[in-house]
């Protein structure tokens with residue numbers, strides 16, 4: 001017997017599961033000649049159901065969080081911001097962006113940022129800053145540096161670490177910039193790293209300070225050391241490059257701009273390369289190194305320790 005209801009059901013498959021579309025049950029109409037007619041249209045009531053997909057979970061397998069992060073990093077970082085609130089470390093007044101001439105043309109400013117970073121490796125900020133001051137007085141543009149003899153350039157940058165090697169790097173780099181980059185510096189990390197004497201740490205800092213682009217974290221010895229002490233790497237890392245990759249894996253991008261300067265200053269004032277001042281550090285209870293190193297260090301440093309501090 002014909003049902004007095006028009007009750008059409010359709011089932012469609014979707015990528016997620018099956019979707020059921022059900023028309024509203026409408027009474028059939030009788031026409032004047034006595035035949036029944038299906039209704040033409042009415043608002044449809046649509047019920048969408050997703051079939052649950054049963055995924056079998058393997059037994060006894062621990063679910064790892066998709067992105068690893070150090071358990072205490074937020075608190076540790078907050079403490080470092082607190083300890084660095086005065087921003088009065090050497091890096092704050094002698095960073096590459098501060099000791100370059102902001103009033104020069106953009107190309108010259110960018111060149112000076114690159115040069116100051118080349119000078120800064122294995123060199124204290126005070127010595128780098130003094131060398132940049134002499135270079136700027138001399139005239140620190142690509143053309144002028146290329147016209148300067150190696151001997152005079154060496155005298156200008158002395159006593160930065162490895163000054164003889166750096167004279168060679170500066171000369172070769174300046175020539176490449178003049179010939180291949182129309183007197184400017186490259187604007188990618190890859191191209192910057194191809195310049196003589198320029199490594200990834202410098203390249204990421206050049207991108208930030210010269211081009212105002214945050215494409216990675218500049219990891220120097222301070223950032224590398226502190227990240228390892230705080231447990232900000234899954235396993236101890238040997239090279240700053242390994243530390244950079246680990247940090248970039250979990251540290252939210254909003255901190256990338258500030259993290260190098262923040263940690264460098266912290267490393268210059270508190271978390272020293274040798275004899276870190278754990279006894280006065282706000283992180284001493286939540287830092288693996290600080291927990292076992294809260295005592296005041298001996299004031300007498302060995303010659304080796306002094307030399308290590310000199311170069312970091």
Ligand code: SF4
Pocket residue numbers: 229230270271272276277278279281282283284285287288289290291293
């Ligand atoms: S507790 Fe010591 S090792 Fe840890 S971050 Fe502070 S100064 Fe550095």
